[in-house]
Amino acid sequence: MLRVIRLYFRFLGLHLRALLEYQSDFWVMAVATVLMQVVNLVFLSAVFAKVPALNGWSFWAVVAMFAMMAIAEGVGSFFFEGTWRLSIAINEGTLDYALVRPYPVVLQVTSMEVGINGLTNIVTGGAMLVVALSRVDVAWSALTVLLAVVLLLGAVFIKVAINLATNSISFWLSGPSPMFAMAVHQVGELARFPLSIYPLALKATLGFVVPFAFISTFPISFLMDAGSTPWLGLLTPLVAVYCVAVALVVFSRGLRRYESAGN
Amino acid sequence: MALVEARRLTKVFRRPDKPPGLAGSLRHLVSRKYVEKVAVDGVDLSIEAGEAVAYVGPNGAGKSTTVKLLSGILEPTSGEVRIDGMVPQRERMAVAHRIGVLFGQRTQLWWDLPVADSLAVLRDLYGVDRATYEKRLKRFDDVLGTGELMAVTGRKLSLGQRMRADLAAALIHGPDVVYLDEPTIGLDLAVKDRVREFFRDLRDEGTTVMLTSHDLADIEGFCKRLVIIDEGRLVFDGDLEAVKDEFARERILHVSTEQRVASDVVRDALPGAVVTAGETPLWHTIRFDRFALTAGQAVAAVSGVATVVDFRIDEPGIEDVIRRVYSGDLLLTSDSAL
Structure with missing residues (x-):
């Protein structure tokens, strides 16, 4: 396990x-993401x-939800950007060597690239979250701090897992761009706002089908003890485990359909 | 049980059957049609530890697909593969330490990194200790001259350099089964020789090697065993030398004479040989079975009808045999001794 993690950072380090x-690229990216926030x-x-x-929901509550999404997306692109290159790798048949190395194929895929914009998203998202949480009404204690960290981790893994699962659909679609994953990602952007403002169909979609609401609304709702169902936020870690499990199953099922290239 | 075992190995690819052009692609969106292509069809193969096997076949015969099935990259449609008893598609980690794979058409080096860094990453990935790593690097340098490439970035390597570096990458963990898929493709002769010498070393050390190649010079002097695949099926599996003795019996004598001689006259002097006109009126081409006639007898016979000025003899290699198998005018039957 330790070896796997150490090597993972080694791979990321290579790409970093x-x-x-290309220093100028780095600064352009950094400025662009800060500007977006x-x-x-x-x-x-x-x-x-x-x-x-x-x-x-107050201004700061919504900022906290935006911040959660920014951090989750940031971690997704900084540590797992390779996920978005899966479709092209499948299309061009470049996974061959990954399949004969003694390292989990899924992690070789997710570490294929580093999204430098993720770093600025994590930093700006983190700052936004800290400021927002200090402005809203949270009964802080050691336990809530611990829970907040757990919920944040859960939220991050949900986003990463959704990215992986939707990108793995490329094993079935085999086009060169991750259009399905992009579409789902766009729908997910809606989850920056509190779920309660949406009609039922969207609530069901974002809360249950593709549980983006567990990245933002539900954890913040739990921390603030606000909204109609604050307890749902406590399920975030469970939802994260479920999402990761589903994503891994979809990926490994898909991998069996991998056809390489040159036939 | 053999080290590498394939049983009734079959791979079927499903390809969209699109009519040509944009209109065809659009039509395909509405009514999807697929064609099935059987790339590998019921292949049985077993390779013992330490064996060197040449795996040849025309383009699109299923060579690469077989290698990808044997290394666990592709999932077989039916049948199974075992490497030392393990199914590579299921026990990826364990099998990865045992096998080394080189696809000549594709690099596994990191594009943006110097070769030394790529190799160091692989060292850590496979958990090779420093001493062993240094020892292997030294050997790759001795035979393949990889030392001078260590500081070069992946994308700046020439094809020959890349192949040498890729060979080092494929073998850095000391695998005991090695699949080499077109390892000399596009290389110039000097590099080819070097690489071939390296393969012989590898074989002599007891590594199990399966080599697929278009260039049959790769396999001559390297493999004892020849496996031929055509249209996904094994059409031959047996001893390389035996094939040559049996099917490469023909010799071709090119002979030039001082005066013009009609082909018929030469033909009459050489019953049992096939005589045709050569490249100029003074030359004749004579094909004969080396077991029925010696080259000396053939030359002597021509001398009987005209003064021989010059001659040369073509000895067909395994290329000709295999070419004839591909083109369908030679049907080899598998050697039952193996």
């Missing part, structure tokens, strides 16, 4: 080193300038 060769905040403040609360 290669990336840092700023735009998000400006948009939110514009909305909240007109309405005092969104279905009972």
Whole structure:
């Protein structure tokens, strides 16, 4: 296990080193992602300038939800960006060598690339989360801090697992771009906002079918003890385990369909 | 049980049957049609530890697909593979330490890294200790001259350099079964010689090697055993030398004479041989069975009808035999001794 993790960071390090060769790219990316978060905040403040609360959720509560999503996406792109390269690898048949090495194939795939924008998303998301959580009404104690960390980890793994599962669909679709995963990701963006503002069909989709709401609404709702079902947030780690398990099953089923290239 | 065992190994690919052009692609969206292509068809193969096997066949015969099935990259449609009793598709980790795979068409080196870094990553991946690693590197350098490549970035390697570095990458963990798929493709002659010498060393050390190649010079002097695949089926599995003795019996004598001689005259002097006109009117081409006639007898017979000025003899290699198998005018039957 330790060996697997050590090697994982080794792989990421290789790509990071290669990336840092292009310094200007790094700074452009960094500035672009920071700017995106700023735009998000400006948009939110514009909305909240007109309405005092969104279905009972304050400005800072929604910022916290945005922040959770940003961190989850950030971890997804910084540590698991390779997931998004799966479809092209399948299409071009470049997984061959990964399949004959003594290291989990799925982790070789997810570490194929480093998304440097993930780093800025983690930093800005983290800052947003800390500020937002200090402005909302949370009964802080050692236990809530611990729970907050657990929920955050759960949220991150849910996002990573959804990325993996949806990208693994490429084993069946075999086109060169991850269109299905992109589409699901776009739907997931809706989960930045509190789930309660959406109609039932969307609630069911984001809360149950593809549980994006467990990345943002539910954990924040639990921490603030607000909303209609705050206890749901406590299920986040379980949902994360479930999502990771499903993603791994989809991936390994898909891998059996891998056809390489050159036939 | 043999080290590598394939039983009734079959791989069927399903390909969309698209009419040509954009219109065809659009039509395919609505009514999906597929064609099935049987790439590997019921292949039985067993390779003993330490054996060197040449696996040949024309383009698209299923060579690479077989290698990918044997190394666990592809899932067989039916049948199974075992490497030392393990199914590579199921016991990937354990099998990975035992096998080394090289696809000549594709590199496993990291594009942005110097070769030394790529090899170091593989060392850690396979858990090779430093001393063994250094020893292997030294050997690769001795035979393949990889030392000078260590500082070169993956993308800057020439094809020949890349292949040498890739060979080192495929063998850095000291596998006991090695699949080499077209390992000399695109290499110039000097590098080819070097690589071939390396393969012989590998074989002599007792590594089990399966080599697929288009270039039959790769296999001559390397493998004892020849396996031929055509259209997904094994058409021959047996001893390479025996095949040569049995089917490469023909010799071709090119002879030039001082004066012009009609082919018929030469033909009459050489019953049992096939005489045709050569490249110029002074030359004749004579094909004969080396067991029915010696080259000396053939030359002597021509001397009887005209003054021989010059001659040369073509000795067919295994290429000709295999070419005839491919083109369908020679049907080899598998050697039951193996």
